[in-house]
Amino acid sequence: MAALLPLLRNPSPFFTSTSRPAHSIHRTCSSSGIRFQPPNSIKMEGRSEIAEEVGVSGGKKVFVAGATGATGKRIVEQLLAKGFSVKAGVRDVEKAKTTFTSNNPALQFVKADVTEGSDKLAEVIGDDSDAVICATGFRRSWDLLAPWKVDNIGTVNLVEACRKRGVNRFILISSILVNGAAMGQLLNPAYVFLNVFGLVLVAKLQAENYIRKSGINYTIVRPGGLRNDHPSGNIVMEPEDTLYSGSISRDQVAEVAVGALALPQSHYKVVEIVASPDAPKRPLEELFDSIKQK
Numbered sequence: 080m081a082a083l084l085p086l087l088r089n090p091s092p093f094f095t096s097t098s099r100p101a102h103s104i105h106r107t108c109s110s111s112g113i114r115f116q117p118p119n120s121i122k123m124e125g126r127s128e129i130a131e132e133v134g135v136s137g138g139k140k141v142f143v144a145g146a147t148g149a150t151g152k153r154i155v156e157q158l159l160a161k162g163f164s165v166k167a168g169v170r171d172v173e174k175a176k177t178t179f180t181s182n183n184p185a186l187q188f189v190k191a192d193v194t195e196g197s198d199k200l201a202e203v204i205g206d207d208s209d210a211v212i213c214a215t216g217f218r219r220s221w222d223l224l225a226p227w228k229v230d231n232i233g234t235v236n237l238v239e240a241c242r243k244r245g246v247n248r249f250i251l252i253s254s255i256l257v258n259g260a261a262m263g264q265l266l267n268p269a270y271v272f273l274n275v276f277g278l279v280l281v282a283k284l285q286a287e288n289y290i291r292k293s294g295i296n297y298t299i300v301r302p303g304g305l306r307n308d309h310p311s312g313n314i315v316m317e318p319e320d321t322l323y324s325g326s327i328s329r330d331q332v333a334e335v336a337v338g339a340l341a342l343p344q345s346h347y348k349v350v351e352i353v354a355s356p357d358a359p360k361r362p363l364e365e366l367f368d369s370i371k372q373k
């Protein structure tokens with residue numbers, strides 16, 4: 080994914096196909112208010128309903144996959160700042176320790192490669208994690224299947240591990256345009272470009288579909304192009320398959336992912352987010368509440 084950063088960080092020309100403000104860039108969407116019910120849901124084992132009913136808030140432990148990534152690191156930092164304990168799932172524990180300079184006792188590192196199967200992941204998620212946030216993304220390599228292995232199978236493995244451990248709260252950082260083909264964006268340069276690299280958007284959509292059928296209480300966050308700079312606009316949140324351009328600060332993506340843990344309005348929802356200086360500042364609760372899941 081690192082190779083794609085310049086493309087996605089700079090929305091132009093790929094992520095900006097219109098001069099309208101980002102918050103007005105969407106297609107029509109369902110406003111039926113009907114809540115999504117997984118058609119073939121897999122029964123969760125263990126402590127299934129607890130986290131769903133009480134929400135997951137400060138003091139609880141959150142497993143973060145992809146904790147060393149640019150977004151994952153921000154998620155970890157925001158979780159710690161809000162009083163959560165964090166189990167950071169990383170591929171290289173020693174390297175990860177140098178990424179996080181603070182010696183916060185609430186931060187624990189565990190080795191977790193999402194491609195190594197759900198049993199190993201279940202082992203490290205353990206019986207003390209209340210929720211999982213997945214911020215993984217394939218790293219550029221000679222392995223053309225890496226996007227498929229990480230962004231699809233890896234995420235599926237994490238969900239399976241949650242099922243084995245009875246963890247019933249899952250937040251996924253995905254991407255806008257994952258369903259670009261169905262949105263009529265087949266020729267959108269961003270859609271074409273990203274899929275040239277191992278069908279990464281298709282891989283992410285497959286994983287999303289698995290999550291939605293799994294029965295787990297999910298929030299799928301689909302950001303636009305990610306930026307490392309501080310937020311320069313307010314968060315715009317739209318329903319699935321509506322945004323096809325725009326960008327957002329990784330800090331804001333982390334804010335949405337961490338905020339979702341405590342907000343029942345975010346349960347079983349897919350949301351798309353970008354930032355716009357023209358958008359009004361709205362609390363996360365209100366933003367999530369405005370999304371009526373199909």
Ligand SMILES: NC(=O)c1ccc[n+]([C@@H]2O[C@H](COP(=O)([O-])OP(=O)(O)OC[C@H]3O[C@@H](n4cnc5c(N)ncnc54)[C@H](OP(=O)(O)O)[C@@H]3O)[C@@H](O)[C@H]2O)c1
Pocket residue numbers: 080081083084087088144145146147148149150151169170171191192193194214215216217218229233252253254255302303304305306329
């Ligand atoms: N870049 C964009 O503009 C953009 C736009 C929309 C959505 N997204 C999505 O947003 C998410 C976060 O993006 P980002 O750019 O912040 O991520 P990133 O900096 O590229 O970090 C990716 C993370 O995934 C981890 N990872 C890779 N392969 C793994 C594996 N097999 N097992 C466990 N962890 C693995 C990496 O670990 P190591 O540190 O060990 O490599 C790293 O922590 C990704 O899903 C990305 O696709 C990105």
